[in-house]
Amino acid sequence: MSHLNAIAVRISSFKQLTQLHAQIIQHSLHHDNYWVSVLISHCTRLCAPPSYARLIFDSSHQPNLYAFTNMLKFYSHTGAHHHVINLFQNMRLSNVMPDAFVFPILIKSMEKEAVMLHAHLIKLGHQCDRFVRNAIMYMYAKYGPIYFARKLFDEMPERMVADWNSMISGYWRWGNEVEAGSLFNIMPERNVITWTAMVTGYSKARDLVTARRYFDQMPEKNVVSWNAMLSAYSQNGFAEEAMRLLNEMVVDGVQPDETTWVAVISACADRADAKLASSLMNMLNQRSVKLNYFVKTALIDMYAKCGDLAAAKNIFEELGAYRNVVSWNAMISAHTSVGDLSSARELFDRMPSKDVVSWNSMIAGYAQNGQSTMAIELFKKMISSNHTKPDEVTMVSVISACSHLGALELGNWALNIIDENQIKLSISGYNSLIFMYSKCGSMKDAERIFHKMKTQDVISFNTLITGFAAQGDGFAAIDTMRKMKEQGFQPDRITYISVLTACSHAGLLEQGKKVFDSITNPDVDHYACMIDLLGRVGNLDEAKNLITRMPMVPHAGVYGSLLNAARIRKRIDIGEFAASHLFKIEPENSGNYVLLSNMYASMGRWGDVERIRGKMKLLGLKKATGWSYVEFDGKLHKFIVGDKAHERSNDIYKLLMELRKKMRIAGYIADKESVLRDVEEEEKEEMVGTHSEKLALCFALLVSESGAVIRIVKNLRVCWDCHEAMKIISKLEGREIIVRDNNRFHCFNDGSCSCKDYW
């Protein structure tokens, strides 16, 4: 069969492999363990689909040690560790004795069972074999505890470069930069692998300057070292540097390989630039780059991020049997990023196996598209399925969902899960917790988390300040910015926006002016905040003047602030001025019409109200409807305007009637201007049933203990009539009611609200 052997040594593509396979079948040699082994080892090298490799393996009626070893190597190479372990069991059942070459493969696939295996190996007498001992050391370096690896390393009678390299990459994996560096410094000789490990280590530690220094100092470079540096740039978001390095590499005469292209494609993906993507595709075509499944998966992501879902889908279909969990995940996020959650969910439900990234992609997809309840539901499913453990990324999405819902109980539950699973939080993980507590109105908890952090970043400070701003605590916001500066952090544009907002909510005109004057280059958003502040304290003419003095074109937020201030102060002239601009800038936004109409309504100018409503109707604009949420018994109860779907709906409407009666008896007159008008007539109004806040409030009154504080979250602005109703109800029922709208808190107590500038 020498001609088959001659073909076998020349195989360089999957197609050639299948042709050889066909010939082997023709010669009835496919049961022969020799050919089974040869074919499977080619499968490993060419990344063939697992089903194909397994088909070859299964055609051997009695696999021998070599067939088993090659199949184990294949599974190990593709990361199918559970298959490695299963196949090893089969091997033992078939009475094939493993040798010293099998154990390193097996060890690579084991995690916690490893210690037991170590003991087992000593019994079998393989302890002294250099490869086995080395594999055990590598295993400890990878899965920990790293000091076991170090112990084996120190006990070695002689150490080769590979042993040093194992230890160095092990230390990097466990984040021990110091030990990795000191081994690097004392080792007797280094090779290109040692240097590359250092480049990658510093890259993973996000220290690109040092990574580059090691890269530049390398005595020799190969394609892998170039790829390491290129990936360092790509993974840390330096697309330009990556492209520049690719050029240098080509100029240096190094031939890029598939891995090079994967890094380049993923750098382009981050830029989300369709033009760049197509020029890159041209380059790949010109060089006739072989597209393996890594390259194709990277391309799926790039097309998805550039918004070309059809192209992404094509490549995904093309992958066929090569589809793996990563390509499925890439497709899921391709769909969530354009907001197509149902297609994403369909893929998620259909995929053959899921990993933590699959769950995270889907949960984040819901969380980022405003489907917070779905995000939490899916997370509960993940926990109860017990297959995949959540990690920090999962928890950040879940906590973000809790934040948007103001779900404090669920947020605390999520925090418990973090503790139970000992999930280590990074700065952004802690920041998401600060955000959650701020959004739930627990500034004490937000500050507690803030102080628990070893190091904070600008975002930590900004999140805390935004929390104070929502509470209307201007002084705390200003004080936090002061501390931030003392600790050497430079406030950024978000910091100033938050502090100015806080001043605005608290009516701190002088302090706000001082902050505004301290901004070196105020942008349009800072002007908007300043105009909001001037407006809320009643300096409407000054606010209008400031707009004319702005060095840039005002955006909708600027006029929106002015309109809102005009409504509060009942300044029709300014309101109509602001509205006329808004109708030009964003004709589709019904909110501006509603604001203007509310201003007329609050002054009893019902003719104008009708006129504005008529205009809205003509333009086909409908008042935006938002949800109101109440957390009770570990669940979120949500209500929309006119909602009759809730299981306690009958009781809710009964209570609403009773409240109305009480209000009338207490002397709140039912004329057009009072809150009762709305309660009685809202059913008749276009699109409007009872507002969601009122339904949520009645539900909360029904289920909560008497005297307990009531918390409601509305994802839009609180309606003016609801705002009035809440004041009255807080007095009549003797209850404290806290309502969070999209960016601030209203605390109703004994007939008044903590905000003095709202309606």
Place this chain on the structure above:
DNA sequence: TTAGGGTTAG
């Protein structure tokens, strides 16, 4: 037949 580079999620 031990050591270095690759795709996806916040």
